[in-house]
Structures are given as C-alpha cells and as structure tokens.
Amino acid sequence: MPMEALLSVLTGGLVLGSLYALMATGLAVVWTTLGIFNFAHGAFIAVGAYVAWQISSADAIGAGFVIGLVGAVVVLFVIGVIAHFLLVQPFERKPNLVLLSVVTTLAGATIFENLLIVGWGARPKQIAPMLEGDLHLGEVSISQNEAIIIVLVLFILALVGFFLRRSRTGRAMRAVAQNREAAQLMGLDVPKLFGMAFGLSAALAGLAGVFIGSIRFINPSMGADPLLKALIVVIFGGVARFTSPIYAAFIAGMVEAFAIYYVGLYWAPAVLFALMIVVLVIKPEGLFGKHERSV
C-alpha cells in the first residue's frame, strides 16, 4: 500500500471513527441507563440533519452552520425527552420492556422518517460544510470540514464524559443506570433522569446527523446505515465504561476504511460484521466489556 494511500485511509478511518463514536455514545447512554436499544436513534440522526439544514441553509432560514448545529442539538434534546415520554415511559415497569421498546422505538423511527418526507420531501439535500478547502499536513491532506469534525467530536465526547463523571445530574444518571431501585430509595427523580438520558442521546444523534449532512447528502432514511454501525460499535466494544464504545468506534472506523480500500465499499459492512462476530465469540461481553453493564 503506497504511503499516500495509507495516510488517506487512516484519515478516512478517523473521520468515520469520530462519527461512529458520536452515534454509538448516544446509543450507549440509553442502553446503559434504561437497558433498551433505541431503534429511533437513526431517525434522530436524520431529524437532526434536517433541523440543521432548515436553520442553516440559504434556501431556508439561512442562519448559518453554527446556529443550525446548536438549534439541532436543542430541538433533538426536546424531541428525545418527548419520545421517551411517549414511546418508553408507559412500559418502564413492565417485565418485557426490552421487547416492547423494540416495537415502539421502531414505530417511532418510521413515524419520524415519514414526517421528514411529508415536511421536506424525499429529494436529497446537503448542509453547507462548516469550513471550505483542504488542510495539508506534510503528505496528509484532509478537508478542513472533516478535520474540524474530528476535533469537535472529541471535544463534545470529553464534555459528555465530564458531565457524567463530575456533575451531580450526570452522577445521578449513572446511579439510576446502575441500581434503579436504590436510586429511587435515595430520592432521585428516576423518570426525569431517564427522560434526560433519552434527550442527551437524541442530541448526540442530532449532532452526528449535522456532521454527516455536511459531508454527504441528507435524506429521510439516512439514519438507517449509521444506526446499524452504531449498534455494531456498541455491541463490539461493550458498554463497561463510557469510553468503551468510543474506542470501538475508532477501531470500527479504521477497519471499515481499510476494508473499503482493499475489498470495496459494498463488502466493507460484511467485514465489520465478521469482525464483530469473531470478537463476540471470543469475548461475548464486547472487546472492552465486563459482565455488568453500566456507564
């Protein structure tokens, strides 16, 4: 593999990894807190992209990328809280919550996708990138937009980690995730914390949607593939620590980038799935996992 190609693959892997990290962290926040997989996470990615497009695009409100990004985060947080209230909270005390939430969140995903088609149509759109032009670092060339995405994702994930570890609300969210009954006995507002976890997860999905939308075209079903990748990353890495899916995301991003180079775009997901199966056969709780799930 020529050096130029290797560096190009590595930077591509970094971009993919950072996007997967953002998506997988959102998914993992809900999984570790409520114990369910949110299948509407992909739809949240698409909704985030459309909200940002509506606010930022010159064809719509035209307020610029940064305001579009902030607007998408705020709107998606609210949508996440509402989605939790409607799709999950009614079943929270049911023993078959996991199964029920698969059905309700899948239903939610379909509703959101259809609402996007009704509101914006099925034709692809694109969010104007944050920065134009390329960045040259020696032999490595990367678009400025992708470079800033990598930096922003790392900063945002550090911020989320700090929130979960250091703030009282973040610690309360972790407490609820680890022992719901004890948290209730200690007076924590469990439904509110669950709602916040869902809101945080949706906000991260929205953010991922905005970043994806500034690299690729957006369409109402754009969240399906990222949802699948985020699922792979969360299962592949495990959720023993907040950082587990993040490490797994960068590994998955690199594997996919190399797979695209060597076996082509269409075979890359198969390579990822094969790797996930191999890892799970050897370590069923995930690459960085432990027996207990927690944050």
Place this chain on the structure above:
Amino acid sequence: MAAGTSIGLFGPNGHGKTTLLMTISGIIDPWRGDILFEGERLNREGERKSQLSRNINYDVIRRRRMDPKKVARAGLIHVSQGNTLYPEMTIAETLAIAPIAANGRVEETESLDKVYSLFPKLYERQDQKARFLSGGERQMLSVSAALMAAPKLLLLDEPTLGLSPKLRLELAEAIRAIKADGVPLLVVDQDVEFLESLIDTLYLFDHGRISRRIEKEDLPSYEEIMSLLFEGAS
C-alpha cells in the same frame, strides 16, 4: 409511630416485613390504605383495582399511588436488605449525590464530616468503587448515604445480615450512635438483643400483619418471642 421514637419489626422470614418497608418507601404500590408521615399523606387517594392491574397496563390507565421520590424527599430513607447501591461509582461519588433526597435540610459538608467520623474506613477508601468493597463496607456505605440524605426516619432492613461478627458489632455500634444522635429508626432484624439496644417498641410481624406490640421494658427473651409467634400462627 410516635414522633422521635424508634421501633423494631420482628417476625419469621417470608411474612412480609420487607414488603411492608418496600410499600412504605413507595417501591411497591399498596392496594389500599394510606401512608402518613408528619401529618402528610404520601400516597395518592383511592384503591388499586386488582382486575385493572392484571389485564391492562395499570401504569398508563391509573397513576401509581406511590412515588418513591416523594417518600425519600419527605425524609423517610430506606436502607434495603443487601443493598449494594451503585457498584461502578466510588464512595465519594455515591455520597456526593446522596444529599439530593435531603432537599437542603442540612449542610452537606457537615453531614459528610459526620459520616466519615462514624465510618473512618469509608474516608480511607473514598476513591474506591463500591463493587470492590466488602459486604460490611457496602452496608456502611448504604447507611452513610442514607445519613447524607438527612433522614427524619431511617428504615433499616436487616442491616447486619450476613456480616462477620466483628463487622456486625462495628455496624451495630454505628447505628446506635445514629440513634443517639436523634435519628428515629424503624429496624427489621432477627437479632432481638440488637433490636433491644435500639428501639422503644417492638412489633411482632406474623403472616403480613402486626400480631403483638411489646414495649421495650416488657421485652421477653428470644425463645419467648418465638413461642408467641408460633401461638399466633396456630
């Protein structure tokens, strides 16, 4: 319970003592009856209909009668049996979020100093995750977290269960100190001697009901209590 007094619940296993405590603290929704504390009713009015709960999603059709958050924030803090709290959180983190239930009733740093002076082991290991603690230390952490919540009534469900004799004595001493500090207790335990040192009144619990009330000065021996319970059952 009279204000400021401590009571004990004693009875055979499986007769509903833990269920009663879980109901008081709102984890289990009561079918009927009220839970009153300092003149305030902690449950919503009405009864829970058995047919509704069996056939439809009770939580959606009828609101729950109890809210555990409301109970805890009213000052009833329940240390449940074998409670490990939050396994992946450190002692310091666990104690940092415990005052949420206190609703600002006390100064947090003052409570923390008190807790660490009561359980110096926890101070030494404050950066240790709860899952790495021994059974006794976990129980100390649970009681400490409950104290940080500034309880007006502390509900202890078999606090010394499964502990080594040394740890049992250590924890019992700490609980006596908590009682001496003016925190009323509702203690469930199988050790009559331990209960005697803490309570003003003992209630015998038999098949889900209180079968007898015994004042501290009339407290009989373990054997006599057992025979009273067997009589009650027959």
